[in-house]
Amino acid sequence: MKNSAEVVIHDQVTALIDDLDNHDVYGNDYFAFLEKAPWTARDYDFHRANFFHRTEGTVKGIAHVCAQAAAHDDRDTLVLFSHILNEETGNGDAAHCHELLMENSHNLYGRREFGLPPLLVREARDSDLVIPGTVAYRERTLELLTSNYHRMLGVAMALESHADKMLQVCRTAFRNSRKELPADEFVNRVEVYFDVHVGDEGVEERHAADAKQCVLNNCRTDADVAEITYGAMETLNVQLDMWNAMYKAVATN
Numbered sequence: 001m002k003n004s005a006e007v008v009i010h011d012q013v014t015a016l017i018d019d020l021d022n023h024d025v026y027g028n029d030y031f032a033f034l035e036k037a038p039w040t041a042r043d044y045d046f047h048r049a050n051f052f053h054r055t056e057g058t059v060k061g062i063a064h065v066c067a068q069a070a071a072h073d074d075r076d077t078l079v080l081f082s083h084i085l086n087e088e089t090g091n092g093d094a095a096h097c098h099e100l101l102m103e104n105s106h107n108l109y110g111r112r113e114f115g116l117p118p119l120l121v122r123e124a125r126d127s128d129l130v131i132p133g134t135v136a137y138r139e140r141t142l143e144l145l146t147s148n149y150h151r152m153l154g155v156a157m158a159l160e161s162h163a164d165k166m167l168q169v170c171r172t173a174f175r176n177s178r179k180e181l182p183a184d185e186f187v188n189r190v191e192v193y194f195d196v197h198v199g200d201e202g203v204e205e206r207h208a209a210d211a212k213q214c215v216l217n218n219c220r221t222d223a224d225v226a227e228i229t230y231g232a233m234e235t236l237n238v239q240l241d242m243w244n245a246m247y248k249a250v251a252t253n
Contacts, residue, residue: 012225013216020161020232025240030247031165034173041114043250044177048106048116050134050246051170052124057138058159059088059099064145065156072149076217080210081156098196105193112180133245140238144231150224153215154231160211162239167197 039047062085069078090096103121110116124130144155171194178186219225 009219009221009225010216012222013219013228016225016229016232017157017161017212017215020158020236023233023236023240025162025236025243026165028240028243028247030243030250031169033247033250034169035176037176039114039173039177040253041116042253044110044114045116046129046249046253047173047246048110048119049124049127049129050131050242052102052106052119052121053127053130053134054137054242055102056099056121056124057141059085061141061145061156061159062088065152068149068152074149074214074218077153077214080214084160084207084210096196098193101193101196105190109174109178109181109186109190113177131245131249133242137238137242141235144234147231148227150218150227151231153211153218154228154233155235157208157211157215157228158232158235158239160208162236164198164205164208167194170194171198 034047037043062081065081066078066085069075069081086092088098090098090100094100099121103119107116107118111118119127141155141159145152171191174186174190174194181190215228219228
């Protein structure tokens with residue numbers, strides 16, 4: 001049975017989780033644009049480059065969480081995030097690695113729908129299409145991830161909570177702009193990237209729940225809650241800044 005101090009800490013974390021779920025990042029103008037406005041070739045090329053650079057840090061961040069969990073003797077976090085890392089890297093099959101699925105699906109779609117040349121994920125960082133807001137997002141999240149253990153857990157929770165909504169919105173954008181790809185090819189070679197995350201199995205929902213549990217497991221003091229809160233809120237704030245900057249870029253094209 002929890003003592004009164006533990007109950008207070010638990011309630012603080014629960015309130016934080018509720019605050020994250022209602023963050024302004026989920027109502028940003030770029031998401032609204034993706035859900036309603038069909039892409040032009042220029043819009044898609046811009047989106048692909050920035051999405052690649054944004055998302056290229058995912059596996060690196062999860063691997064860092066695993067390493068730090070091991071270093072801090074946090075077995076539960078190590079187990080849960082090792083599972084996430086295994087899924088992200090294809091469950092031992094390189095062909096199913098999520099980064100490769102992202103690269104292949106986005107490039108096939110870009111070629112067939114807009115006649116665009118392919119872009120490798122690792123090349124996106126050097127693309128002229130990547131805006132300062134996306135670079136700032138990568139730099140800030142890396143800074144937060146590597147600052148201290150509890151702040152890192154807040155970052156991980158925020159990113160996993162954000163992923164489900166983000167990928168659902170992006171999948172809608174791909175569906176709305178499909179004109180050339182036959183439906184079966186679209187589902188099997190493009191939409192598959194999104195479906196492994198937000199399909200019927202609810203992978204991203206489970207990842208978010210696991211990250212929240214890791215946070216709850218590690219909150220023992222007010223200072224723990226403060227660091228986790230800072231990491232989580234800063235992560236969603238800089239993500240919102242990036243989406244707002246991307247919307248400004250497409251709106252002024």
